[in-house]
Amino acid sequence: MTTVAPPAPVSLPDFYAALPRLPGGTLPLSADQRRAVEHDFALPLWVIAGPGTGKTHTLVWLTLKRLLVDGVPPQRLMLTTFTRKAATELRTRLIHGRQALVDAGLRGAGKLDLSQVMLGTLHELASDVLQRERYPETLRVRLLGDELTQQFFVRRTRNPLMDCDDLKFWQRFSMCKDSDVFPPNKAKRAEFAGKLFNRMTENSVDLGLMRASGEPHFILLVGAYERYLHDLHAGHRTDQSLMQRHFLEYLKSPAGQAWVADGLTVVVDEYQDTNPIQEEIYFTLAGGRGDLTVVGDDDQSLYRFRGATVEALTNYDDACQHFLGRKPAPLYLTENRRSHPQIVAWVNAFIGGHPEMNDPVVRVRAPGKPPLVARADVSGTYPAVAVVAEADNPTAAGKVAGLVADLVHGGLVSDASQVALLTFSTRESTQGIGAYTDAIRAQGLEVYNPRSKQAHLDARALALVGAFSVLLDPDYAPVNLVAPLPRGVPEYLVKARTAFQDLLDTGRHDDLWDYVVNSQEAVRQSTIDPDWPYLTRTGKQGEVTLSSLLFKLLSYEPFASDLRDPAIGERLKALNLILAEYEALFSDGRIKLAPHPGGGAQVDGWTLYNFYSVFVEGFHDGLNDPEDAEASLQPGMVNVMTIHQSKGLEFEVVIVLRPDRQPFVSDTHQLEDEFHAFSQSPTRPARRRTQDERAAEDTIRLFFVAYSRARRLLVVAGQLTPDTAPAWDRVMGGAYASGLIRQKNDLTTLGAHPL
Template identity: 25%
Template sequence: LLWRTVNAIVFQNVLPERIFLSTFTEKAAKQLKDGLQSILGAVTNITGTPYDISRMYVGTVHSLCQRLIGDRRFTERRTRVKPPILLDELDQYFYINSSSFWKMVEELLHVKENEWRAELKEYFGKRSESRHESTLSLISIFNRFSEENLPIEHIIDQATSKQDEMLLQIAKLYDWYKQKLNTSNMVDFSLLQQRALHQLLQSDHVCFEFDHIIIDEMQDTNRIQEQLFFRLASGNKNICVVGDDDQALYRFRGATVENFVQFPQRCQTYIHTTPKEIRLNTNYRSKKQIVTTYTNFIDKVSWVREDGEGYYRLHDKNIEAHNQDNDISVITTSPAKSEDVAEETAQFIKNLIDEGKVEDPNQIAVLFPALKNNQHVKRVKRALEKEGISVYAPRAGRFLEVDEAKAMFGILTKVFGKPVRQEYSGAYKDYHDWLDSIQEIAKELLKGDERLEQFVNLKVEELNRCKEDYVRLLKTVTDNGWSLPDTYNPKNHKRILTKTPLISQQTIRGLGSERLDKIIEERTKVGKPFSIQYILNRATSVDWNVLDLFYRLCGFPYFSQMFKLAERGTDEGPICNLSMISEYLSRYMEQSKSVITGARLIENHFTNDFFGRYVYGLFRIGESEVENEETPFPRGRVPFLTIHQSKGLEFPYVVLGNPGKKNRGVPRVEEIVRPLVSGDNEPLERVPEFDTMRMFYVALSRAEKMLIISNLRGRGQAVDPAFKVLFDEMNYPMIPNVRVSDMPNVEVKEDDIPKVYSYTSDYLLYIKCPRNYMSFKKYGFVPSRSQTMLFGNLVHQTIEDIHNRLIAMRGDSSE
């Protein structure tokens, strides 16, 4: 993709802003931008021809949709459209899981929430009728409706004709949900694409705005994305897609592999053109035996269509390894029960590390179909830790169960308190058990660090002072016959409020200076007065928020030593977890009032919102995905990844931890949606088989030097039939029969695409404070004081853009 784009710009004289390049991940988009800047800069030095890629469309499809919506080039009469507010997956969860949403369900459908959730449970075949499970079910079906671009009328007609009352009710909810978001100019990820396509369909000139439409990972696109791409390409009829149908993993997110398998037919349908096929069938990543293994594996089931005419996948790919040596590069564990396989695997990994076959443990990846609630995952993890090897397994359980999260949130419970436990069982009880346990952890941390204990006590006193002063001020307001919404007048209210008995000096100062009094008077004159409520909140608030508190706590030894481990390159796991905590705290501040006031502290309003709603939500959904542009897996630890997480990555050594997956049948959402869509699709009953084969194909093809496949036997172990045949055919050597000394040595390799560094936001930040640079630029910590930091970053970025533009205008960067 990089060199195709360079060729178009440099040799075909295509303007960068005439190129639309969609990637699957933000990381891939960043690599392409950095690569283009480096290469085009080198070309400019040689030829003197300037290149400006600032207006080029390169990014994930969601980021490009956001940009399209706000770009006058793609609006009717070229007017400006305000881009919508985007709800990501976490925001969407909290939106649909909210009490206000479920109250609306009762009003709109004329049902009782508990009874309707029980019916929803039966409809989706779920084990629980909890609000949490019901929310996940609605999210899954709402997103599929949007991804398939299904009109509400079509869903309702189908539901009516089939007398499917539940589907009819879900369609009404979906319609309300869309309208409600639209009224607030908000969209979720799926509706964002729908909004962009709708806008593109309003004008014909948009079809000619791009000369090149280039799409990466086409096998993982959905129907609405396909329509969007062909709409942009319909003018110049120039679209290039890259993909591998055997690596189609995202059906659960609405991806339609037929978009790629049937691409020639789709081109005829949309743009009346026959595409040219260029086969990229040389594998430069993996050794010969690894390539032979995964190409043999994918053929272990029949892909022939039912009518015998063609296949459900691209056939006869003839993939060959560039490296043609015959060295042993695929081995298996001894056929044994889970405990024995775990110990043998851990010992082999330890030997690889001890004998210097890898420079860092993160060059050995252990892949599983799933990490949660998997006993074999736990056994392998314990076996490695027994050997003194640290593991990074962000999806093996709830993120809130990792040590760093338990310590940080435990201390936050000591500062803010925790919600009162009610007499409930199930997940609610589990959560409150977790709260109790982390508070005990915090208790021990405070006992071992006197300065930390003093700091926490000061914060508790500060919060108590705010709460008590607010109550006292509230009494003064009531005693004087005022009400909180009344307009605040310093001359009438200030003196009386400051005389409130027992309020602190901090609160008295917070009631305002002479300068503030003048500002209040000016605002009142222009019809924008402050209320008494606002002044009371101002006077009884602390000058820090929950994210500020997080960074203050990071300065104490228990957390600060985690930064030192990362600086030394010893272990990056803890700092990656701390970075995720900063992200979650920042997200809380975005969706709630970030200022901590006396009013929010009364009756534990803040505590109930933060711990009772937000953290509880994180606990229920087990939110734990990590994707960092710089460090997808930290140094010093062996990464445990789901096969989905590993897609697009490569590792010198790969261990396939589970060669099987329990067949749970056709996903219920697929059963609901399939009758609503038209097209030549894979048979519904074969979806689980096809998806399992593709998943393991991805796992087997991640390895560069060595692939180790677990050969699990015994009760409860699912081994895919294709692996059983593969083991018999290939007769791979087993771990006890190979010598680690014969294994290939691996060095840490540099990225093929160079990174681009900014003078203001990289160099100057690093010179100012290397640890600050490490935290915010490398590990993705979210800065506190967000608005101030954001403004500063915008200023720096603007300066950088101007600088680059001046260089481009000169035509010679050496001047």
């Protein structure tokens, strides 16, 4: 790659003079943001940025200042963030900021080549650097791109944990209940194995120490992990977590040390979601110069279940002292430019009032953190924070639906997509939020719920799976298969095949049925070649794969039109992506043939069994729908999403549903305790807080994120009974919420205050 020389540095006064001005003619940086931008990096920078305080805005101008004023070469600046979507947003805003400087006539801005900046998630950047530097461990290696693909690999390679029938082993790591009498099924074992392996990698677990403990469960786990590493190496594959380990190994090698020695400027966004191995990577990248900026908010740390440790941010000063021999410069962004003053007052009272968030020994929050200050151009005397608390969910749902209808039909919001229903789980069931989504649809409003975990039950997705099954296995019966299917899969296949038949019974899809029948006949009439017993096209013009069959099915109606539907289309695409990953691990999707008892050929029994027990089960086991990386919202549709999914977004109206549904003590908290003795980190807390305390932290941070998404109206809605009262007390902040909450009846005044 050709490297373009960076433009000659400009002065800081010239940089400020060229900054584009916001409406009203004020400089688009607060005093605290300016201090961040002007930092001289004699010390590392530690930026704590609360919700709505312009974190991304600050990052953009800080980065442009480093490039244009400080003269950092673009190819030596690394800017990382937690998700691809956030990276795309940063890249777009950097481009727009650069263009604004060009339009303002800043000398050298037009020559700044932002394409040379290393910008992306750490996984992406690690992969890019390792490929560019031709690191042997990652050359010509295929990445297991997600958790489901990793599970397919664990099953395909028959990891020892797949055959672990020791119930006590699984119970120890909270991966089945103490009351269970049987160990997890194969699919769950693969899921749990992947989780265990990922945590061992991300926490840099010392395998020698774990084995030396002498505990049989740890010895078994070490052996299974080492087997997993061996199988990955033999199969020329790696996973997301191990890509980071490879990167750290490279950085510590002579070649990596030489690369770092040239000087890197490292800027890390969403640092509260960092895990121990990432923490070490960032400090190794920064080298002895310590040109390191971390930006985040401990109160918005949501990803403990993925291995994140909020202590990386709250104890960042200890890490700097450990790795660099000096403390960082702390800086707080507190001016909230998003929310109504009542909402800002509410979130301040909520996060600061919980005793669980204050500990005299362990830093649960960043030290000396000031409250948010309301600076948004949002006003009005209406009650901006309200509660709908009813004796049952259907009653609460009816009131919520009426409120949403009033807002949308009354023109109080410009579009239904400015209303967001946020919840712990978006599963639309009687035990979930089904009453609320049903009530809103009954008001004539559309709901967009891309994380409902209902993709596998969508009528079209079911029909597509059913069509696939009927095509490959016209004589399907569980007793005909070579081995029993996992629990739930036979029933799911019956639903899928029935959904396909229901589609055909409409009488509008004869061409689809003709294709399925003709394909069945083509299989039956195939000649089995002993040297290559796989299904081929007529005249042996290439192989027939599972993906090619799926593409053909998708070309027929109604599936072809469904692909253009924002909800159904994404579900069908998800099924296609999962199939592609399945094919990569199971015979490249080839369809092996075997003799049919009645003459001719049929699909081989083990091919069918793997298709059903691995691919179909993977889809049927509560798959999350994908979220489009470019457009999370659909115009004209009320948004339903998990609180996790809402992070980084804002809405005019936020309604938090089912406050009684909260994080709980889980395998995540148990794994933290189990692996604590075998991993080291300079930010590891001096005292291990209990699992209950950490689960409480997770709940409080989760609802803090939910509440702080709202610009003009925040509503908390659900069932309030003696049983749910303790949960409500936590999400209401206990006594600290008094005086800040109005009942739903007061919302009638909203008509005079358009949102």
